Amino acid sequence: MPLLAVAMDQPLFWAVVIGWVLSVTLHEFAHGLVGHLGGDYTIKERGGLTLNPLQYIDPVFSIVVPTILLLLGGIPLPGGVTYIRNDLLRSRAWETAVSLAGPAMNFLIFLALALPLHPSAGWVDPRAIVPQWTTAQIFCAALAFLQLFSVILNLIPIPPLDGFQAIAPYLNPETRLKLITPPTSTFLFIGFFVLLFTVPRITTVIVWKIMDPIISAIGVDTNALINAYNVALRGSM
Secondary structure, eight states, X not given: OOOOOOOTTSHHHHHHHHHHHHHHHHHHHHHHHHHHHTTOTTTTTTTOSOOOGGGGOOIIIIIIHHHHHHHTTSOOOOOOOOOOOGGGSSOXXXXXXXXXXXXXXXXXXXXXXXXXXXXXXXXXXXXXXGGXXXXXXXXXXXXXXXXXXXXXXXXXXXXXSHHHHHHGGGSOHHHHHHHHSTTHHHHHHHHHHHHHHHOHHHHHHIIIIIIHHHHHHXXXXXXXXXXXXXXXXXXXX
């Protein structure tokens, strides 16, 4: 996926952005729900069990990071944050479950969006190329691609991503504190995304070595999802 100008003047672009915001809300809601089940009785009163996107706005993930991505030529998709009282969770296993709940939600959304594109579903003409698809089909494919891509990125063990949070309970407390405390966590996080968007080989490996086997396993064409992503968010294949 080469870095091209984003198609901000296209309605489909904003439809995908809105869809992304809704998926981020469900991602954060999943964190909060599992945290509540795991013992954090304060999450509900702090608004962590809501489907209101405004509840999950964070200065870094919702504003700073999208701005950096835009400057790098990427898609300025916002993120969110749910604050969990880990000290109230019943075990380290619950801490891990809370961390993995968000990516699990994204994976379920990916399946819900991608499976209708399977040839046997009869929704998409297998002879049609992506530019001939309907707006709804391109929307589903583009957002499905983003969902799975976000799952893979989130599971990379770099603080403060969910992949790191999942293993953090089993680290030495001093090491854990050092890695999750700014500026170390901020440097690692921003540095990772700068590397991701300036070294195309990394994205290529993620897409074709990790995502492609998953997408192919459910019988959907990876190239079709990539092309839909480019049409929806960049204006062309």
